[in-house]
């Protein structure tokens with residue numbers, strides 16, 4: 657999967673979101689992350705169509721969100737997948753996260769049965785899940801005829817997600833690191849700032865480089881060209897072993913996303 661990808665949560669101004677996506681693709685990104693719940697799939701689709709790039713763009717979206725529905729019936733899942741594709745104005749996506757949060761009326765049997773039928777129809781290539789524990793990931797894999805090959809979870813220097821990462825690595829599951837800047841919080845962490853100052857780069861680059869070093873696929877959200885380019889250049893930052901160890905040793909744990917419908921992490 658192309659890495660890093662572009663996150664788009666809270667990029668809700670239509671024109672601004674179109675510009676962010678187009679700019680990111682022109683800078684070099686080839687992976688864009690959106691969701692039904694972000695309310696910007698139409699803008700993401702438009703940004704991809706507007707970008708002057710020849711090669712493939714890896715497009716990922718997510719269906720159903722407990723803030724908007726608890727109807728996880730087969731009919732609702734199917735209708736939601738089709739609506740995502742309509743808004744994105746595509747026939748299929750490269751990656752569908754069939755579970756955005758395992759909440760509301762989520763039932764693995766129903767969910768993965770209907771997703772398998774939609775996969776057979778060619779509506780998506782890879783299947784992923786978000787925001788699950790190791791046990792829930794195992795339950796999803798058991799219930800799904802289509803391999804669950806991607807996990808998306810919050811991950812950054814203040815939430816290293818060792819257990820989930822080890823499970824994914826052992827089972828050939830790609831780990832997509834969401835909020836790789838801790839939604840901005842990591843940028844204030846003294847260790848991160850000091851390493852950034854020593855290396856003459858931004859704290860954002862240090863945080864993304866650390867996520868890359870851990871073998872994950874970070875999807876930082878950035879709106880304007882400055883942040884989009886800065887984050888892309890994290891690919892060129894080789895952290896030393898000592899720098900990685902220093903970041904690993906940060907003992908503040910600060911999860912940014914733990915709503916009341918979150919699993920018992």
Ligand SMILES: NC(=O)c1ccc[n+]([C@@H]2O[C@H](COP(=O)([O-])OP(=O)(O)OC[C@H]3O[C@@H](n4cnc5c(N)ncnc54)[C@H](OP(=O)(O)O)[C@@H]3O)[C@@H](O)[C@H]2O)c1
Pocket residue numbers: 662663664665666689690756786787808809833834835836837838839840843858860861875876877878879880882883884886887913
């Ligand atoms: N599956 C899920 O439940 C879930 C949950 C949360 C997030 N996500 C995905 O993960 C993506 C990223 O997470 P996130 O948006 O929560 O947080 P994030 O990427 O950790 O941080 C985004 C924040 O950092 C700022 N920023 C970006 N690049 C910067 C730079 N180089 N220097 C300084 N500030 C910078 C952004 O500002 P600007 O916008 O002004 O550039 C924004 O305020 C989301 O957009 C979404 O696609 C998924």
